[in-house]
């Protein structure tokens with residue numbers, strides 16, 4: 001069955017906003033929306049218009065047919081569920097199998113998606129030669145660094161975020177006694193981050209864990225780790241909150257917790273979201289799950305440094321939950337037949353979609369990202385998306401600095417500043433932005449006191465969503 005007919009089934013009379021043809025995304029409608037009816041949401045477009053990404057974990061071997069079509073159309077970041085883990089890529093020392101990992105990265109590039117690399121150093125899904133080896137600190141550090149150099153090096157420049165270290169803590173905030181912790185000691189995390197930076201200088205480097213979504217002993221240990229790494233100048237760009245949640249138990253401190261990490265000067269991502277419930281689900285449970293997916297997405301949207309959300313499998317037919325938690329399931333936004341569940345619409349609503357037939361995206365959408373920041377300077381990247389149906393030919397993007405920053409040097413645009421008002425004009429070769437396409441430019445700036453991101457942008461005088 002084609003995706004289009006699946007959507008019709010799911011949505012009744014609602015018309016589709018975009019159509020998957022041969023796995024590629026087409027931004028135009030096959031049918032026009034009925035008057036008064038809403039266009040079906042496309043999560044990746046809605047998320048981009050809000051300045052975040054929406055991702056899913058994937059299984060490489062399934063990236064075809066309806067599964068592949070939904071992944072390509074709805075998500076703008078993908079994480080290999082298993083294919084980049086140590087046992088998958090280096091089952092014997094120095095002997096690599098990249099087939100699954102390559103397939104995921106190739107798929108992402110063909111579909112304009114980010115890749116979240118998962119994961120370089122983890123106590124689980126390790127090959128026996130690592131977990132059962134007899135190691136000194138030096139010998140295991142060498143093995144770990146070699147593994148990171150090989151894997152992060154292979155995908156250098158093609159991975160947006162790396163979960164460099166996964167699940168380093170126990171629930172009480174002490175260090176998990178993994179083979180890395182016991183052989184190398186506390187410093188293995190800093191060693192791994194440095195090795196990852198050396199192997200792929202442009203990937204954002206994350207430490208990722210579960211049960212760290214709310215403020216608790218474990219997330220405070222992670223907080224203290226990040227603080228100390230930053231103080232030592234160890235390369236750490238972000239923290240991943242896995243968010244394997246149970247219906248009715250979304251932590252009330254989620255947003256405050258994201259904010260406290262952001263305030264430390266790192267990015268945050270929700271990396272493995274699912275919300276499990278007892279099965280078979282009741283409609284009341286599915287409605288509650290919708291509200292909770294919405295709340296988690298809203299918590300990310302509320303904090304500027306929250307980069308995006310990844311669901312751990314988008315369909316209940318590709319979820320780890322039933323295998324591990326007996327009697328639980330229905331944890332993802334699509335059911336086992338690829339039908340969107342209420343949770344899917346909860347995400348879409350958090351991202352600004354409404355079923356009242358309004359177009360939430362407007363004419364342009366701007367993503368403003370501080371990529372690097374130091375005591376008095378910073379580097380930022382700005383992506384302007386043309387969300388209208390008309391081509392842009394020649395553009396000026398205007399914004400005003402909220403904290404007195406100054407642009408000192410720009411690329412891919414000509415940037416001028418007067419007082420706090422900034423205008424970035426196209427650089428000629430990127431003057432045309434087709435409907436649905438983007439233009440990206442960057443700059444270095446200076447700041448003092450604060451470096452709050454601008455929130456209002458106008459493209460050729462028209463207000464954009466930011």
Ligand code: G3I
Pocket residue numbers: 081082124125166210242272320
């Ligand atoms: O590939 C084999 C297959 O050949 C075999 O027939 C089958 C029989 O059990 O097992 C298959 O391997 C399974 C693998 O997933 C691929 O499906 C493993 O048994 C199974 O243990 C493994 O589970 C993965 C789990 O990590 C392992 O801890 C899940 O798919 C994966 O979603 C899950 O992901 C983790 C994150 O990496 C870290 N955070 C928690 C999250 C959930 O556990």
